[in-house]
Amino acid sequence: MFPKGTKRKFSDSGDEPAAGGEDVNQPSSVAVRMLSSYSLQRQSLLDMSLIKLQLCHMLVEPNLCRSVLIANTVRQIQEEMTQDGTWQIMTQALSAANAAAQCSADRLVATEVLCRQTEATQGEQVLKPFPAVGSEGCPAEEEVVVEGEGGVTMSTVSPQAPTSYLPGTFGMDPCWEEENGEDEEEDEDSEECGSGSEEGDSDRLVEDSRTAEQVFGTFEIKNPAPSPDPALEELFSDVDASYYDLDTVLTGMQSAPKMGPYDLLESLSSHGPSPLSSSTSCRSDLNELDHIMEIIVGS
Amino acid sequence: MEAFSCRCYQFNLLLVMLFVTADIISTVEFNHSGELLATGDKGGRVVIFQQELESKNQPQCRGEYNVYSTFQSHEPEFDYLKSLEIEEKINKIRWLPQKNAAQFLLSTNDKTIKLWKISERDKRPEGYNLKEEDGRYRDPTTVTTLRVPVFQPMDLMVEASPRRVFANAHTYHINSISVNSDCETYLSADDLRINLWNLEITDRSFNIVDIKPVNMEELTEVITAAEFHPNQCNTFVYSSSKGTIRLCDMRASALCDQHSKLFEEPEDPSNRSFFSEIISSISDVKFSHSGRYMMTRDYLSVKIWDLNMESRPVETYQVHEYLRSKLCSLYENDCIFDKFECCWNGNDSVVMTGSYNNFFRMFDRGYRQDVTLEASRESSKPRSVLKPRKVCTGGKRKKDEISVDSLDFNKKILHTAWHPQDNIIAVATTNNLYIFQDKL
Numbered sequence: 001m002f003p004k005g006t007k008r009k010f011s012d013s014g015d016e017p018a019a020g021g022e023d024v025n026q027p028s029s030v031a032v033r034m035l036s037s038y039s040l041q042r043q044s045l046l047d048m049s050l051i052k053l054q055l056c057h058m059l060v061e062p063n064l065c066r067s068v069l070i071a072n073t074v075r076q077i078q079e080e081m082t083q084d085g086t087w088q089i090m091t092q093a094l095s096a097a098n099a100a101a102q103c104s105a106d107r108l109v110a111t112e113v114l115c116r117q118t119e120a121t122q123g124e125q126v127l128k129p130f131p132a133v134g135s136e137g138c139p140a141e142e143e144v145v146v147e148g149e150g151g152v153t154m155s156t157v158s159p160q161a162p163t164s165y166l167p168g169t170f171g172m173d174p175c176w177e178e179e180n181g182e183d184e185e186e187d188e189d190s191e192e193c194g195s196g197s198e199e200g201d202s203d204r205l206v207e208d209s210r211t212a213e214q215v216f217g218t219f220e221i222k223n224p225a226p227s228p229d230p231a232l233e234e235l236f237s238d239v240d241a242s243y244y245d246l247d248t249v250l251t252g253m254q255s256a257p258k259m260g261p262y263d264l265l266e267s268l269s270s271h272g273p274s275p276l277s278s279s280t281s282c283r284s285d286l287n288e289l290d291h292i293m294e295i296i297v298g299s
Numbered sequence: 300m301e302a303f304s305c306r307c308y309q310f311n312l313l314l315v316m317l318f319v320t321a322d323i324i325s326t327v328e329f330n331h332s333g334e335l336l337a338t339g340d341k342g343g344r345v346v347i348f349q350q351e352l353e354s355k356n357q358p359q360c361r362g363e364y365n366v367y368s369t370f371q372s373h374e375p376e377f378d379y380l381k382s383l384e385i386e387e388k389i390n391k392i393r394w395l396p397q398k399n400a401a402q403f404l405l406s407t408n409d410k411t412i413k414l415w416k417i418s419e420r421d422k423r424p425e426g427y428n429l430k431e432e433d434g435r436y437r438d439p440t441t442v443t444t445l446r447v448p449v450f451q452p453m454d455l456m457v458e459a460s461p462r463r464v465f466a467n468a469h470t471y472h473i474n475s476i477s478v479n480s481d482c483e484t485y486l487s488a489d490d491l492r493i494n495l496w497n498l499e500i501t502d503r504s505f506n507i508v509d510i511k512p513v514n515m516e517e518l519t520e521v522i523t524a525a526e527f528h529p530n531q532c533n534t535f536v537y538s539s540s541k542g543t544i545r546l547c548d549m550r551a552s553a554l555c556d557q558h559s560k561l562f563e564e565p566e567d568p569s570n571r572s573f574f575s576e577i578i579s580s581i582s583d584v585k586f587s588h589s590g591r592y593m594m595t596r597d598y599l600s601v602k603i604w605d606l607n608m609e610s611r612p613v614e615t616y617q618v619h620e621y622l623r624s625k626l627c628s629l630y631e632n633d634c635i636f637d638k639f640e641c642c643w644n645g646n647d648s649v650v651m652t653g654s655y656n657n658f659f660r661m662f663d664r665g666y667r668q669d670v671t672l673e674a675s676r677e678s679s680k681p682r683s684v685l686k687p688r689k690v691c692t693g694g695k696r697k698k699d700e701i702s703v704d705s706l707d708f709n710k711k712i713l714h715t716a717w718h719p720q721d722n723i724i725a726v727a728t729t730n731n732l733y734i735f736q737d738k739l
Contacts (some may be wrong), residue, residue, distance in 0.1 A: 064490040
């Protein structure tokens with residue numbers, strides 16, 4: 001990727017992110033803010049990309065070119081985050097969170113089967129990744145983390161969540177789990193984990209083109225919420241891609257965002273690489289989740 | 300850029316026809332003489348327009364096209380193996396050079412290519428001995444004399460009949476078809492493979508390019524467009540999602556995985572972002588009529604390449620550079636994946652491509668001028684020349700300018716076509732077909 005010190009531009013940010021490594025050693029408040037703003041934007045771009053890969057319309061074979069481009073973007077971000085060290089933080093956070101909560105062990109359900117289930121209930125349940133939101137009791141906290149060099153995982157981490165948001169298997173390989181372990185080791189050891197991800201991998205696809213589509217970052221909904229909140233239904237049923245707007249200027253092309261971009265970035269930042277917070281602050285978590293849901297689904 | 304202070308080459312375009320289609324237009328193509336214009340739509344229909352002959356009454360209306368034939372080319376299908384629908388949307392239409400009275404075209408959806416024969420019937424036989432005129436059979440005992448049936452003129456009827464169906468050769472979605480200059484073969488390209496067909500043979504095709512990796516997890520690049528060279532029947536090009544164009548010579552080997560030439564412009568490091576690769580993805584590639592150049596369209600620009608120079612294009616035209624700062628939003632709403640096409644005029648001096656807000660752009664290569672025009676009913680007053688449009692990128696917006704934030708990204712012009720000889724252009728908005736001609 002880029003050598004440290006190369007100026008990088010994140011297109012839509014008003015700020016120019018600071019050059020890679022230099023400013024870290026001489027923190028000025030502006031530089032630090034710019035750097036974290038860049039990280040937030042990068043994280044939100046990652047989130048956006050992962051969701052795009054998830055929302056494949058399963059009635060018709062999805063566009064392979066689009067999926068490949070999005071997957072490449074995810075890979076790019078992954079590589080950069082690996083070099084920054086952000087990747088390891090998220091990975092560790094996830095493994096800690098997974099250890100704490102009894103996450104569903106059956107991550108290996110075939111992609112195809114799950115997508116078909118999704119397809120069957122398409123209009124209603126395709127966009128229900130967070131069944132705990134809106135329901136009573138402690139909500140699940142959602143994190144987007146990347147697990148080593150393996151599949152990207154979105155997991156609902158909650159001790160009580162009856163439904164689990166199945167981590168996305170980037171491949172249907174039954175060896176995925178053990179390889180995942182290896183990958184985590186690699187992450188910590190190898191310097192070249194960034195380039196290594198080209199190979200063994202986040203994007204393990206199978207021959208079949210349709211499955212390739214699914215596998216490009218599918219986040220299967222294993223057990224959809226049994227009794228969905230009608231308000232939530234409405235929220236999810238209307239997928240408006242303009243869920244947020246990183247450039248405030250462009251109001252003409254999208255519906256007005258519910259909150260300004262900086263609100264979103266803040267809510268994302270509080271949600272970033274932080275480990276699982278306990279369910280003591282349920283209410284604030286719920287609000288946070290609401291925010292995130294709005295972002296993701298586009299109310 | 301100033302709106303035409305120096306008028307060396309003027310784009311004085313008049314709207315001559317506006318056709319509202321039932322469904323979203325997905326492809327537009329003139330035939331080799333320009334007399335016929337075919338459109339394909341999302342519903343699998345093909346509508347063919349025919350140019351009216353110049354009449355003495357209205358010599359200035361040579362651009363007038365009327366509906367000539369309409370037929371259902373493709374139907375929706377269901378792939379039972381994968382449990383997926385196969386869309387009937389027509390991705391591309393390509394005309395064959397005319398050999399006899401009938402016209403032939405190839406139309407394709409995601410999986411199947413069909414060869415259609417369009418023929419005219421303006422005579423019918425009359426005077427059968429055993430049949431009445433309405434087709435009922437006569438009682439043979441009532442036949443007392445014999446006569447020879449003769450052809451009598453009738454109202455023109457245009458018939459479209461499928462002559463060949465080329466199916467089951469593509470695992471992935473077909474994005475291009477291209478007829479070879481030998482008029483015997485054609486290629487079809489999907490995301491990962493290119494096949495060569497003989498127009499007469501439907502049960503066999505040769506695979507000439509295969510970029511599918513053994514391990515699909517290594518897939519990072521797909522084929523986006525392909526075209527045969529207009530004169531050299533052994534040469535074709537294909538473009539990729541990484542912004543490269545490969546020129547292949549079929550004489551070199553049966554499988555053209557090794558390119559003869561690789562055209563790629565080095566990336567501008569100052570413009571690098573997470574969207575760099577996506578916007579470099581080539582959505583269309585077209586050879587010039589001369590065969591000396593080729594044009595590629597990526598998200599923000601049109602590039603002209605000299606086939607003799609692989610290192611960089613000889614000309615680059617910015618279509619809508621003001622979108623560069625909006626790429627994240629365009630990624631968000633998927634507009635960044637829109638596939639714009641481009642086309643040459645008859646003598647390769649002007650190129651044209653579409654944009655958003657029903658704008659389309661023309662670049663005059665010789666005079667180094669460009670213009671932005673709009674295809675909309677409001678801006679296309681009868682008998683008045685299309686007014687150039689301007690997008691205001693910042694600061695004070697002048698009168699008649701439109702600001703970037705007011706652009707309608709749902710109104711996109713993806714498909715345009717230029718008459719092979721005259722200055723007549725066909726521009727497709729979502730479901731309107733505009734035909735403009737040069738004011739004489």
